[in-house]
Amino acid sequence: MTDMIKTNDRTITLEILRYNPESDEAPTFGTFEIPYVEDWSLLDALEYIKDEMDSSLSYRWSCRMAVCGSCGMVINGKPQLGCETFLRSYYPEKMRIEPLANFPIERDLVVDSSDFIKKLESVKPYIIDAVDATKAAPKKKQPEKTSTGVYKQKPAELGLYKQFSMCINCMLCYSACPQMGLNPLFTGPAALALGHRYNLDNRDQGADERTEVIQDKNGVWSCTFVGYCSEVCPKNVDPAAAINQNKAQGAQDWALSFLMPRKGDK
C-alpha cells in the first residue's frame, strides 16, 4: 500500500463528520488530505486515515464487497456503501462524508441501528407455517411437501419474491427516506419490503399476522412514494414497490370489506 502511495503526489480532500460523545456537544466536520490512489474505495481511504492519521476515526465495515451492508454512509449527500464508492469518481473534487441520515450518531460514522433491528423483527421475517399461524384455515393453497417434509417451491414461485429477499440491511433506504426523518415511528422501506417478501412466499401462511404492522399508519401509509429509497438501494430491492403494492392491496381489502363484510369476520 505504501509503495503505491509513494508513486504519486496527488491528494484528495475528505471532509468527515466527526462526533465524540465524550467530548463533543455536537458533530463537526474534520478535514483530511490524503494521497489520491486511483483504485482506492472510500473504505480504503478511511482505513488509511485510521492507520496513518487519526486512529480515533470510527466507522463500520466488514466484507469490503457490498454483501455485509455495514459501511453505509452519506457521501456528497447520497447514501452509499463506502466499499463500492471510489475516490476516482470524485477526484479532484473533495468528498464530504456523513453518517447515515435519520439515525442517531453513536460516534463519527457509526449510527445507532437498534431501532432498525426492532422494525425488521416487527414484520415477523420468517416463514409462518399454517400450523403455527393463529388463523385456523390457511387462506393460500398449501404447497406440496416432499418426502423429507419440506415444502416444494417452483422457480416461478421463488421469482415472485426473490427481488425483495436480496436486502443486505445496509439501511441506505432509511437514510434516503424523508418520511423516516419526519416520522421516526415509520416502519421504513427495508422492513416493509422484508414483510412483503414473506407474504409473497408460497410456503408462508402468516400474511394476516403481518397486516397489523404493514397496514398501520406507521406502516405503508407513512410512505408518500418519494421513491429515493429504491434509487439508492445497492441490491435493487425496490422497497418503494413493495410498500406501494401493499397500499394497493390494503385499499382493495378495505373496499372489499364493505361489499363482503363477513369476509373479515374471522
Add this chain to the structure above:
Amino acid sequence: MSRRPYVRPMPGNWFMKHPAYRFYMLRESSCVFNLLYCINLLNGLFKLAAGPDAWNAWMTMQGNPLMVVFALVTLGLTLIHTITFANMAPRVAPQQVRKAVGDMPIRNGLLGGVVVVNIVIIALAAMGGTA
C-alpha cells in the same frame, strides 16, 4: 466510555436539500395547480350558464398573459405527473401481475390510454367548434 447518541434535527426546508426531494416536491405540486385549474374551469361552466356576457368575460380572462402562463405551468406539471405516474404504476401493480405482464406493457398501456383520451377530447372539441 459513555453512550450519548446525537440526534440530528430534520431541517424545515428538507425538501430543498436534495435533487431527488426537489423533484418529488415538483411532482407533488402538480396537484395544487390542477386543483386551481379545475376551479377555473368550473367557474367557466358557471359563467356559461349565466349567459353570453359572463361567458365572454371569462373567455377574455383566459387570454390574459397571466392566465396563459398559469395554463402552461399547469400543462407542464400535469405532463410531469402523467409520465412519473406511468413510470411508477407498474411497481404498484400486484407482483403476480408484474411478473406475468412485465413493467413496460403496463407503463406503455397507461401512456397510450392518455394519448387516446386526449385525441378523443381534442377531436370532440374540434367538431364542437365547427358545428
